[in-house]
Amino acid sequence: MNISREVKESLKTSLAMMLAYAISLQMGWDRPYWAGFAVAFCSLPSLGQSLNKATLRMWGTVMAAVVALAVLSVAVQSRWLAISLVALWCAMCTYMMSGSRNPYFWHVSGFVFTIIVIDSLPQPDTAFSVATLRLQQTALGILLYGLVSVFIWPYSTRKQLRATATSVVDAQSTLVDAYTNEFLGDSVNIQAKETYGQMLTQDGQLSSLVAAATTDSLDVRDAQESWHELLKINANFNERLALWREGFRDLKALDIKTIFPQAQAFSEELCSRVQEIKAINGGASKRSNREPFAIEIDLEAIQTLSHFEQAAIATTRRDLQQLDELSLALLSTWQNLILGDATKRQPPSIESNLPSFKPLDLERLLASAKVAVSLLIAFVLVVYIPDFPGGFSLLATACPLAIMLFNTPQIPIKSIYAPTAYGVAFGTFFYVLVMPSLSSFLGLGTMIFAATFYLCHSFSKPEQAIGRMIGLAMFLSIISITNAQSYNILSVTTTIQVWFILFILLGVIAQLPYSPLPEKAIFRLLKRYFSSASFLIAQPANGSTDGMQALKSAYHRQVVSSLPGTLSAWSAHLNTETLGANSTQQFPTLLHRLYALRYRIEALLEARELKHSELMREYLAADLLEWRQNIIARLDELAKDPYSSSSIERSKVDDASHRLQSKIRSCLNEHPLDTEERMSFYRTLSAYRGASNALLDFIDESSHIDWQPWREERFA
Amino acid sequence: MLPLPHEMVVGGIYLSPLFVAAVIGVVLANVSGSLLNRYRLTQYFFYPPLVMLSMAVIYTLFIGTFIFGS
Numbered sequence: 206m207n208i209s210r211e212v213k214e215s216l217k218t219s220l221a222m223m224l225a226y227a228i229s230l231q232m233g234w235d236r237p238y239w240a241g242f243a244v245a246f247c248s249l250p251s252l253g254q255s256l257n258k259a260t261l262r263m264w265g266t267v268m269a270a271v272v273a274l275a276v277l278s279v280a281v282q283s284r285w286l287a288i289s290l291v292a293l294w295c296a297m298c299t300y301m302m303s304g305s306r307n308p309y310f311w312h313v314s315g316f317v318f319t320i321i322v323i324d325s326l327p328q329p330d331t332a333f334s335v336a337t338l339r340l341q342q343t344a345l346g347i348l349l350y351g352l353v354s355v356f357i358w359p360y361s362t363r364k365q366l367r368a369t370a371t372s373v374v375d376a377q378s379t380l381v382d383a384y385t386n387e388f389l390g391d392s393v394n395i396q397a398k399e400t401y402g403q404m405l406t407q408d409g410q411l412s413s414l415v416a417a418a419t420t421d422s423l424d425v426r427d428a429q430e431s432w433h434e435l436l437k438i439n440a441n442f443n444e445r446l447a448l449w450r451e452g453f454r455d456l457k458a459l460d461i462k463t464i465f466p467q468a469q470a471f472s473e474e475l476c477s478r479v480q481e482i483k484a485i486n487g488g489a490s491k492r493s494n495r496e497p498f499a500i501e502i503d504l505e506a507i508q509t510l511s512h513f514e515q516a517a518i519a520t521t522r523r524d525l526q527q528l529d530e531l532s533l534a535l536l537s538t539w540q541n542l543i544l545g546d547a548t549k550r551q552p553p554s555i556e557s558n559l560p561s562f563k564p565l566d567l568e569r570l571l572a573s574a575k576v577a578v579s580l581l582i583a584f585v586l587v588v589y590i591p592d593f594p595g596g597f598s599l600l601a602t603a604c605p606l607a608i609m610l611f612n613t614p615q616i617p618i619k620s621i622y623a624p625t626a627y628g629v630a631f632g633t634f635f636y637v638l639v640m641p642s643l644s645s646f647l648g649l650g651t652m653i654f655a656a657t658f659y660l661c662h663s664f665s666k667p668e669q670a671i672g673r674m675i676g677l678a679m680f681l682s683i684i685s686i687t688n689a690q691s692y693n694i695l696s697v698t699t700t701i702q703v704w705f706i707l708f709i710l711l712g713v714i715a716q717l718p719y720s721p722l723p724e725k726a727i728f729r730l731l732k733r734y735f736s737s738a739s740f741l742i743a744q745p746a747n748g749s750t751d752g753m754q755a756l757k758s759a760y761h762r763q764v765v766s767s768l769p770g771t772l773s774a775w776s777a778h779l780n781t782e783t784l785g786a787n788s789t790q791q792f793p794t795l796l797h798r799l800y801a802l803r804y805r806i807e808a809l810l811e812a813r814e815l816k817h818s819e820l821m822r823e824y825l826a827a828d829l830l831e832w833r834q835n836i837i838a839r840l841d842e843l844a845k846d847p848y849s850s851s852s853i854e855r856s857k858v859d860d861a862s863h864r865l866q867s868k869i870r871s872c873l874n875e876h877p878l879d880t881e882e883r884m885s886f887y888r889t890l891s892a893y894r895g896a897s898n899a900l901l902d903f904i905d906e907s908s909h910i911d912w913q914p915w916r917e918e919r920f921a
Numbered sequence: 922m923l924p925l926p927h928e929m930v931v932g933g934i935y936l937s938p939l940f941v942a943a944v945i946g947v948v949l950a951n952v953s954g955s956l957l958n959r960y961r962l963t964q965y966f967f968y969p970p971l972v973m974l975s976m977a978v979i980y981t982l983f984i985g986t987f988i989f990g991s
Contacts, residue, residue, distance in 0.1 A: 594940065698934050706940075709947050709977075716970035783958075917964045920954035920973050 210250075213358045215661035218248040220357070221350040222657045223650045228345060230646065230688055238681040239339060243346025245657075245677035250667070252354045253362030253421030254413075258309055259347035260420065265313025266343045270336040272314070273321035281329040288584045291319050291600075295580060296573035299608050303569050306416070308612075316605035319580070323597045363422040366414040369407050371486045373439065376404035377446075378479045384450050385472035389461060398797060401447065408443060412436055428542055435538045442531040448804050449524040454898065455517035455891070463506045464518060471498050471525060478532045482539045492544055495533060500525045512869045513862055516891035519884050520808075564760040567733070568771065572611040579607045579714050586706075595703035603707055610711060614721055615778045616671075617921070618712050624664070624672035625704060628679025631660065633697050636684050641692055649686070656680060716921060723778045724915040730775070731847035734768045734799070737761035738806055739840035742833060742896075746813040766807070769800050783919065788910045795910065798903040805892070805899040812892035815885040824872045828865050832893055835861070839900055848912035858897050865890075927990060938989035939981075946981030 221244045229237035247259040272294060280287040298315030302308040321339060325332035354360075383397040415432045418425040425432060461468050474495075481493060500522055507515055583600050587593045595602075610618055635656060643649050660680060664673035683697055715721050719729055740761045744754075773796055779789045835857070842849065869890075878886060928935040954973050957963045966972045 592937075594937070694934065698936075702936070702940060705944055709943065712947075713974055713977075716973065720970055917961070918966055918969050919963050920958050920969050 210360075211662060211665035214248070214250060215658050215665060217353050217357055218244060218350070218661045219654045219658040221248070221346075221353040223654045224349050224353070225346050226653055226686060227646060227650060228349070229342065230686070233688060234342065235338060235687070236342060237686055238684075239342035240346035240349075241681045242678060243343045244350045245681065246674055247347050247350050248661070249670075251360045251362040251365055251417060251421065253417035253419070255354050256351055256420040257417045259351055261307050261309040262313050263343060263347060265310045266317050266340055268310070268314045269317035270321060270340055273318045273325075274332060274336055276318075276322060277325055277329060277332045281326070281332075284326065284588070287322060287326060288581065288600075291322050292577040292580045294318055295604055295608065296577040299576045299612055300566075300569045300573040302608065303572065303612050304563065304566065306412075312605070312608055315576075315608050316601075319604040320601045323601050326597070359421075361421050362414055362418040363425055366411070366418045366422075366425065367486070369410055369414055371483075373404055373407050373411065374479070374483050374486050376400050376407065377443070378476075378483050380404065380446060381476055381479045384446065384453075385476055387450075387453055388456075389468060389472060397450075398794075401443075402793070402797075404443065408439060411439070431538060431542050435535070435542065438531060438534050438538055442528070442535055444804070445524060445527045445531055447800070448808070449521070449528060451801050451804060451895070451899070452517060452521050452524060452891075455514070455894065456521060459510070459514060459518070460506075464503055465500065465522075465525075466503055467498070467501060471500060471529070474498055475528065475532055478536050482536055485539050485543050490544060492540055495536065497533060498529045500529065512866050512887070513890060513894055516887035516889075516894065519887035520891040520895075523888065564756065564763050566763065566767070568730075572614070575611040575714050576604075576607045579603055579611075579710060582710060582714075586710075594699050594706065599703055599706065602703055603710065606707065607711060607714075610715065614715070614726070615723065615774050617721065617778075618708065618715055621671065621675055622708070624675040625679055627672075628660075628676035629683060629697075629701060629704070631656065631676070632680040632683025635680075636692070636697060637694070640684060640690070653686075720919075721921050722919060723775045723780070724784060726775050727772055727779075728848060728915070730768055730772055732844050733764060734772075735840045735844035735847060737764035737768075738802070739837050739844055741765060741806065741810060742840065743837050762810075765803055769796065769803050772796060772799065784914045785911060788912075788915070791906070791910050795903065795906045798899070798906045802896070802899040802903055805896040809892040809896045812885075812889040815888060816881075817885050817889065818876075818878050818882040820876050821872060821878065821882070821886055825865070825868060828861075828868060829889075829893065832861055832865070832897070836893075836896060836900060839904070843904075847907075848915055849907075858894075858901065862894065929989065939985060942985035942989055943977075943981045945984050946979075947977045949980045949984075950977035 222241055225240040225244050226237050229240050243262060247255050247262060249255045249258055276287065276290045280290055295315045298311045302311040305311055317339060321336050324335045379400050380397055386392050415436065419429045478495065502518060502522060507518055580600055580603060583603050587597055587599055635652060639652055643652065660676050661673060664676060683700060685696060719725065744758060776792050776796060779792065781789045927938065929938060929941045950973055953976055963969055
């Protein structure tokens, strides 16, 4: 009999849920629904993903229990101190969650801590038993789901990991083919931009799949260092590929095959390396031994070129050298992973503009503040309004939801109304009409199995995962099974009231201080992006020794490098109906321009820190300063209003280029530079021009979008 | 004369008048917000999130005072 994957996964979760209740009730443990929650939240499509999440849930619970007992030991006499510490800890967990490789660990640490503290405040002597009960119920739930997943229809993450890795390699192969053809002036592949976007998405998934596969696949676990190295090299290779492609515009008028005599051979070699990676992924066992490629420039051929063209060639040569080293490192890592030990090649060291420490992130701070405020308001409501529905359970319910929702502000609160209502209605049906007629665990177990199966199967699509978890959690909360079962309709109505109040509370806080509408969030983030870019370019070269200035610089570098990704997450939630289909379809292209600008700004910052000839620096200081000020002026305009559709003046950039060219020519005639100084100088020149062009490209693309609907105020 | 505050009875379950007024107030504020969005009248507000909150409070007070009693 051919059973679908959805049915198999639903059956596994249902069986684990039924067993969790059976053992918990048999052992006489209180609150068996805590074990049920562990099963519901750890049931993921593959064994590795489930085990990874289960491990994080367990460690998060241990951490929460330890911190909760410590907090209770000092704050048990003062409710205000206790709630302040709860708000502080949850705010910290929220902040840590979005920057961590293990966000679920911090999520669990936050809300389990709140549950233990809130539960123990009325009777502090029960604190230890509440903490241990939570630990044992969580351990029971994840142990049972783990065992069921291992023994019944186990689905290893390795297959999914290999499939995603193969898709990434296929996309890399397509891109390398397309880019090398474009580089040699043969043809332009208009699909390449789309392929690059898809590849970045799949590359992002690889990291979580590697983490999951290390828990369910021995071979992935043994080679986890190589996998992590592969992720790093892959990200650098993809970024360098994009940077190389961005430079093609400056090479359009040039005869590449003459300037780079080995261009054709290098392109073929690069394609062949990626093809070999593809073949290894496809099962080929042939190992080749490749050597680095020397990329030479025909110096005679570039004598007659302008300085800007020579600068573009110097930058391209550097990109090609980096691609050469990265592709070799990528190939050797793949060979090492799939074909066994090989001579490992060290990847090239890529200079990073990012600071070694992580500066504070404003969006994460905002999420933390919202979580703390939600908990404090909930506390005030419960304390000051007599007979508040649910009492302190409002805080325990608010915490997990607040941390989740404020950390992913792109997901509107409205999206969880339906699964919550569904779970409540479903649970109420069983609680009122079915459970009172049951008299043994045979009936109860069958009911738990059938209801869990129905919910899991109804929400079996990957995009319905949150709905499934909330639905199951609501169902388990409503039926509230215990050994001494009693029925009271008031417990159902109180739960409903608590959730109503919670939605109102979180709905209000989500709107403050900024509108949660995607177009408003994008406006705000773009302003921040341009303001940070302007700050960085206005900074003097070679950084500052002042501590505060270095901190500011680190913060702005972090903003410029991370915001395009955040904007990409927001753009997926733009409303086509209100903003217009054309502008929402054009926005990804604008985002692509923003990524290009990011690379160019980073290249400019990198180039400005190179060692330059003092003479050249003095000679051109005034012109480069003027150029820089023009870029800053444009960035400042955009920082004031990123949705402006101003016209672009490429002629101004061309005029400035011509002026600078003649000055460089006269300077070089008087004082020739050595090769290293020449290369540094050309890289800087190319970086200036690249940043200007990327900025103008952004403005050009932006002028095609009708921003009027985006500016219009609207209720969320 | 304003009505005296009294609990709401739904299927034999007594609910706080403030709770019912708040729920109806928020629902009405959302309905008003959708209508204002639909007819593009929201653009005349300086800060819509605060307007939505104010509407919810006004509706809640209005219903609480004149329908259930406060």
